[in-house]
Amino acid sequence: MSDAVPPKGTGPLARLEARLAWGLLLPTITAVSLVVILPLLAIFWISIKPVSLADLRAPEVVLREDLRGSPAAAGDEATIRYRLRNSSQDQPIIGVTFTDEVPEGLEVLEVDPRCTLEGRDLSCDLGDWEGGARETLTFPVTVGQAFLDNALRPQDSEAKVTGSASNVLTNTTFTWDNFARVFDGDEFWEVLWVTLFYTVFGTVGALLFGLFAALLLNKSFKGQGILRGLYLFPYVSPIIAVAFAWIILFDPFSGSANALLIQMGVTSEAINFFGERPLALIMVTIFEIWRYFPLSFLFILARMQSIDTDMYEAADMDGASPFQQFWALSVPQLLGILSVLFLLRFIWTFNKFDDIFLLTGGNAGTRTLTVNVYEQAFAVSNIGAGAAVAVVIFGCLLLFSAFFFKFISQEEGL
Amino acid sequence: MSKLRYGFVTGPVLGALWMVVLSTTVAVAMSFATGEAFRPHILLSLLWGAIIGYTISQRLGDFWGEVMGTASLVILILLGMGPLVVGEDASSFARVFAAVALSVAFSWSMHLILDDMPAKLLTRHEFEAAVIKFLTGFGYIFFTAIVLIPFYVMVLTSLKNQSELIQNPLDFSIELSKGAELFRSYDELFTQFNFGTYLLNSFGISVLTVLITLLFAVPGAYAVARLRFQGRAAFSRSILLIYMVPMIVLALPIYIAFSMTGLRNSLLGIILIYPVTTIPVALYMLQGYFRGLPAEVEEAGLMDGLSRLMVIWKITLPLSLPAIASVSLYVFMIAWNEFLLAFMLLDDPSKFTLTRGIASLNSSEIPRQHLMAGSVIATVPIMALFLGLERFMTKGLTAGSVKG
Numbered sequence: 001m002s003d004a005v006p007p008k009g010t011g012p013l014a015r016l017e018a019r020l021a022w023g024l025l026l027p028t029i030t031a032v033s034l035v036v037i038l039p040l041l042a043i044f045w046i047s048i049k050p051v052s053l054a055d056l057r058a059p060e061v062v063l064r065e066d067l068r069g070s071p072a073a074a075g076d077e078a079t080i081r082y083r084l085r086n087s088s089q090d091q092p093i094i095g096v097t098f099t100d101e102v103p104e105g106l107e108v109l110e111v112d113p114r115c116t117l118e119g120r121d122l123s124c125d126l127g128d129w130e131g132g133a134r135e136t137l138t139f140p141v142t143v144g145q146a147f148l149d150n151a152l153r154p155q156d157s158e159a160k161v162t163g164s165a166s167n168v169l170t171n172t173t174f175t176w177d178n179f180a181r182v183f184d185g186d187e188f189w190e191v192l193w194v195t196l197f198y199t200v201f202g203t204v205g206a207l208l209f210g211l212f213a214a215l216l217l218n219k220s221f222k223g224q225g226i227l228r229g230l231y232l233f234p235y236v237s238p239i240i241a242v243a244f245a246w247i248i249l250f251d252p253f254s255g256s257a258n259a260l261l262i263q264m265g266v267t268s269e270a271i272n273f274f275g276e277r278p279l280a281l282i283m284v285t286i287f288e289i290w291r292y293f294p295l296s297f298l299f300i301l302a303r304m305q306s307i308d309t310d311m312y313e314a315a316d317m318d319g320a321s322p323f324q325q326f327w328a329l330s331v332p333q334l335l336g337i338l339s340v341l342f343l344l345r346f347i348w349t350f351n352k353f354d355d356i357f358l359l360t361g362g363n364a365g366t367r368t369l370t371v372n373v374y375e376q377a378f379a380v381s382n383i384g385a386g387a388a389v390a391v392v393i394f395g396c397l398l399l400f401s402a403f404f405f406k407f408i409s410q411e412e413g414l
Numbered sequence: 415m416s417k418l419r420y421g422f423v424t425g426p427v428l429g430a431l432w433m434v435v436l437s438t439t440v441a442v443a444m445s446f447a448t449g450e451a452f453r454p455h456i457l458l459s460l461l462w463g464a465i466i467g468y469t470i471s472q473r474l475g476d477f478w479g480e481v482m483g484t485a486s487l488v489i490l491i492l493l494g495m496g497p498l499v500v501g502e503d504a505s506s507f508a509r510v511f512a513a514v515a516l517s518v519a520f521s522w523s524m525h526l527i528l529d530d531m532p533a534k535l536l537t538r539h540e541f542e543a544a545v546i547k548f549l550t551g552f553g554y555i556f557f558t559a560i561v562l563i564p565f566y567v568m569v570l571t572s573l574k575n576q577s578e579l580i581q582n583p584l585d586f587s588i589e590l591s592k593g594a595e596l597f598r599s600y601d602e603l604f605t606q607f608n609f610g611t612y613l614l615n616s617f618g619i620s621v622l623t624v625l626i627t628l629l630f631a632v633p634g635a636y637a638v639a640r641l642r643f644q645g646r647a648a649f650s651r652s653i654l655l656i657y658m659v660p661m662i663v664l665a666l667p668i669y670i671a672f673s674m675t676g677l678r679n680s681l682l683g684i685i686l687i688y689p690v691t692t693i694p695v696a697l698y699m700l701q702g703y704f705r706g707l708p709a710e711v712e713e714a715g716l717m718d719g720l721s722r723l724m725v726i727w728k729i730t731l732p733l734s735l736p737a738i739a740s741v742s743l744y745v746f747m748i749a750w751n752e753f754l755l756a757f758m759l760l761d762d763p764s765k766f767t768l769t770r771g772i773a774s775l776n777s778s779e780i781p782r783q784h785l786m787a788g789s790v791i792a793t794v795p796i797m798a799l800f801l802g803l804e805r806f807m808t809k810g811l812t813a814g815s816v817k818g
Contacts, residue, residue, distance in 0.1 A: 018643035020722055024633035025649070028693055031630060035690035036656050039667035046667065056673050169670070216553045227554070229804050233561050236800045238751040240769045241789035245568040248782055251583075256567055259583040260445055264453045290560060321538045322546050351660030354753050370662045377666055390663040401655055 040394065046387035050175045051168050053381035059088030059131070059165040061096055065155045071143040080106070080154050082137040084161075090131040093163040099123040100159035102139075105147025109140045129163070178388035182376075195350065195368040198285050202349045205289035207342060210296025211334075215326075217297075218304045228301075235294035243358035246287055250274060280364035284356050288349060296341050303337040304330070343404045350396065369393050419541045421471045421533040428548050429467015429524060430460040436523070437497040439555050440516045446566065448508050449585025451501025459497035462487065463520075470524050472533050480521060487517040523551055565793075572599050572787035579782070599787035607784070608763065609771060609791060616750060616768035616792075619684055623749040624742045626689040627696045631741070634693075635700035636726050640709070650701070657694040661754050669758050679761050687755055692745045699744070703737035704730065740806040743799065750796050768792045 010018070062085050069078035080102070086093055102108060102120045111117050115124035115137070126135060182188060213231055217224055234242060250257045250273035258270040273283050307330070315325050353370040356362060362371035369389060377386025437454035444452040466483060469475060475483060490496035491513035498516055500509050527547045531540055570586040571579065573596045578585070588596065603609040637643075638650055668687060669678070677683035707730065715725045731738070756770040766774065772788040 014642065017641050021637040021641035021643040021646075024637040024641075028630045028634040028697065031690050032656060032693060035668070035687060036659060036664060039664045039671070040659070042667035042670070043663060046670070056670060212553055213557055216550060216557070225804070227558070229801055230561055231557055232800070232804075233565060233797070236747060236796060237565075237793045238753070238769055238772075238789075238796065240751075240753050240772050241568065241793045242564060244772070244776065244785055244789055245564045248571060248786065249564055249567045254580045254583045256446070256583045256586075260442065263445060263451050263584070264441065319539070322542045347658050351658070351662070353660065353662040358753075370660060373662050373666065383666065383670070386666055390666060393660060393663055397658060397660070401658060405651060 043387050043390045043394070046169070046384060047178055047391045048174045048176065049168060049384050049387075050173060050177060051384045053378065053383055055168045056383070057087075058167050059086055059091040059093055061085070061093060061098070061129075061161045061163050062087050063098060063159050063161050065100070065159055067154050068138075071148070074143060074145040074148065076143045077109075078106075078141055078143055080108075080139045080141055082159070083134075084126070084136075085134040086129050086132055088131050088165070091165055091168075092131055093129045093133075093165045096126040096129050096161070096163035097124060098126075098159050098161040100154075101157040102141075103147060103152040103154055103157065104150055105144040105152075106141045106154070107144060109142060111139065112137050175384070178382075178384040179391075181382075181385050182388045182392065190365075191367050191369055191372050194281060194366060195370075197281060198288065198352075198356070198366075198368055199346060199349045201285045202288035202292070202352075203342060203345045205285065206292040206345060206349075207296050207338060209289055209293035210298075210300055210341075211338075213293060213297040214300040214304055217301060231297060232294045234291045239291075239354045240358060242291065243287075243355060247274065247359060250283065274360050275364050277365040280360050280366050284359050284366050287355060287359060288352065291355065292345065292349075296345065299337055299341055300334060303334055307333050339407070343400070343407060347397065347400045347404065350400070351393070369396075419536045419538070421531055421536060422468065424531065424536060424541060424544060425467040425471025425528055426464035427467070428527060428544060429465075429470070430463040432467070432524060432527065432548060432551070433459040433463025433497050433520060435552055435555065436516060436520050439559070440512055440519070441498060442559070444508065444512045445584050446563070446586055448504065448587060449582045450504035450508060452504070452512060453499050455497055455499050458495065462490065462497050466520065466524060467528070470521075471528050471531060480525075484517045484521045487520070488513045491516065527551065568786050568789050568793070572783050572790050573597070574783055576781045576783065599781075599783045600791070603784060603787055603791065607771070607775070607788075608766070609768075609788065611764065612766050612768045612771035613791065613795075615681065615766065617795075619681065619688065619767060620746045620749040622685050623688040623692060624745045626685075627692045627745050628738065628742065630689065630693050631696035631700055632731070632738075633726070634697045635704055636730060638697070639701040639704035640712070653694050653698050657698060661691065665754060665758055668755070672759060678759050679765065681765055683759055684756065684767070687759075688749050688752065691752075691755075692748050695748070696741050696745055699741050700734070700737060703734055707733055736806060739803070743803055743806055747796055747800070750792075 064083045066081055067078055068081050069076070071078045082098075082100075084096070084098070100122045102117070102122055104120070108117055108122075111122075112124065114126060115122060122139075124137065129135075217228055217231075249255055252258060252270045252272040252275065255270075255273075257273070258267075261267045261271070262269075271279070274280050311329055312325055315329055320328065351370060352368070353374070356366050356368055356371050357374065360366045362368070362375055367375065370393065373386045373389045373393070375386075376389055377383045434454065434456060437459045441452040441454045444450070466487070469483065470480075487496060488510075491498050491500070492509065494500075496513070496516075498512060500512060527544055531544045536544075566586070570588070573588060574586075575598075590596075638646060638653075672678035672683050677686070711733070712725050712729055715729045716722070720728065751769065752767075753769045753773070756767045757773055760766055760770050763771075763774065768788075769792060772785065772792060775785045775788050
């Protein structure tokens with residue numbers, strides 16, 4: 001008698017299903033790899049290259065061509081002049097050549113030794129160029145009637161220039177200078193501290209405010225829907241609109257907030273909310289709380305409404321007071337969503353760029369890691385250093401995510 | 415704490431605090447509405463609030479007593495001895511209006527807070543109920559104020575002109591007599607600053623982003639939710655992980671690549687990028703929803719001889735229309751509000767999206783009411799869409815992106 005054994009391995013149907021699944025996922029995987037994975041790899045590569053914003057334009061040979069002299073009749077002499085230069089001051093260009101067509105009716109009297117003329121085709125080989133090199137080639141010509149009739153100028157036929165420059169993005173020059181620059185000095189620690197302050201307080205604040213707002217709306221009354229929609233405004237509106245609204249509201253010279261505070265007697269002179277240390281950092285954190293409390297509010301409210309009300313009735317019968325019910329019944333029920341929200345928001349706040357960039361531009365002690373990426377890459381024009389900061393951010397992100405998945409896998413069964 | 419739990423202690427304490435809250439609220443609201451000098455008097459607020467709180471908690475007056483009390487509060491304010499101090503310049507209408515509003519609001523809401531509370535010793539239950547009512551009232555005022563004030567300032571700034579604003583930053587009163595002149599900033603934005611084009615660009619880009627995102631995300635989400643294959647869990651996690659990669663990290667290499675391929679400064683480049691940033695979100699939200707659909711219906715379809723793809727098209731999609739609506743709305747919102755990529759990749763004013771266009775208004779030469787008018791133009795469409803479909807939106811946000 002043989003025992004029944006469950007089949008091993010994958011059967012044909014399962015294989016078919018897997019193939020279909022990968023087929024359905026393929027477009028997404030391709031697109032995401034192209035736009036997310038590839039740039040992520042690129043950022044590691046750039047972070048060890050000495051590349052600045054100016055290097056993005058590869059050095060090239062710039063050529064200008066004109067006809068000197070003003071020939072009026074057949075038989076007059078003139079000069080075709082080519083002026084060439086290396087567009088980069090420090091990068092060499094190797095194997096510079098150009099070819100051009102001499103217009104009909106011009107007879108070249110003398111050809112530069114580096115060039116050859118076959119029929120009307122002129123080609124020149126100018127060798128290797130240092131950075132900043134310039135060259136002028138002149139060809140004396142006599143003018144024929146055909147030239148005067150055609151009115152074709154030498155510059156009408158475009159000269160083709162070749163020459164290869166080593167591109168700093170693809171060559172094999174590597175450097176740790178970018179990282180040295182990022183980690184050098186006190187600045188990095190200040191940036192890190194600002195980032196952590198912003199992230200921790202922004203996250204906790206948004207959660208607490210969200211919880212408070214959810215408690216307010218966790219009962220049905222007339223106008224509840226309106227209030228819920230209203231409380232989501234900050235999250236739904238474009239960041240650029242609300243950020244500028246805040247800047248104008250808190251303007252030190254003509255902002256309403258200052259006018260109000262002076263009138264109420266809270267302060268005697270205008271406060272520069274977004275321009276002073278450490279107030280600016282506190283303000284951007286408050287902005288973060290203001291903008292993202294709706295999200296926590298939404299999730300917490302959704303969780304609250306799924307809690308069974310029987311439990312509260314039972315607790316009521318047993319004489320538990322409202323605060324006791326909140327601590328002993330609601331909080332434990334909400335702990336799951338609160339922890340998930342905390343982790344997600346922590347990561348997102350850590351990665352936030354637009355808000356601070358728009359509010360203060362990273363000035364007055366509000367430069368976080370993400371703003372530093374922009375600052376290094378575009379304000380200081382050092383793309384390599386910006387990439388190095390981005391690598392640091394990505395490292396932190398991986399760290400948080402490892403923690404997140406370890407934690408959330410217990411919490412959510414993912 | 416237990417000392418507090420006497421009606422004749424709790425009543426005055428809550429009354430005093432509530433009067434501070436309300437007088438501040440009325441002062442701020444009146445200041446913003448009229449631009450005149452209204453401010454709360456904290457000490458007098460505490461005093462009068464405590465007295466009224468005590469009388470109400472001890473049930474000292476009948477209905478007419480209450481009316482008399484409220485009226486005397488109005489008179490106190492008008493005489494300058496109440497919880498609200500009104501500046502000399504304020505019009506008498508504003509003055510009376512503020513006094514009556516504060517007095518009536520306070521008496522009425524104080525009743526709501528204290529009515530169920532006994533006059534003497536309170537149980538913990540009764541005490542906490544009163545405190546919670548107080549906190550609830552405070553919460554409504556607080557949240558409504560912090561949400562509304564920035565938007566109020568945004569809209570009304572866009573209707574004023576520079577000199578009016580500098581003269582009195584609190585004066586947001588609208589002179590209706592100016593008529594169409596009020597909307598000058600908007601008119602100039604559309605006629606001189608190309609905002610019509612930006613609006614169209616933003617709209618086109620957002621709609622395309624939604625369509626492309628759905629095209630990629632629906633099959634992907636279905637595969638992750640329904641089909642069994644090796645690496646499904648890993649895939650599901652990588653989606654979340656990618657969802658968390660900060661845009662600024664990707665923006666640098668994208669900027670370089672686009673600069674070199676000539677895609678920078680073109681709307682095509684933007685349309686290539688936006689959907690990819692939203693596909694992970696959409697995929698994650700949709701797969702959560704697909705998982706919740708009963709598999710039996712689809713299996714019945716398979717039994718009847720439909721292919722998998724036909725099942726998705728004919729059964730799953732119609733069943734998940736609400737989810738698709740909410741995902742579309744969310745993706746539309748992301749694309750509409752996107753700022754960073756548009757800011758970095760677009761330089762040519764004829765190709766700006768709305769957010770990029772507003773960013774270009776932020777210069778010292780352009781008056782700030784233009785900046786605010788631009789902000790209003792960007793905010794209104796997304797708000798209208800959102801308020802109209804709020805049900806979908808909240809459901810979509812909570813259903814998929816984080817389950818809990």
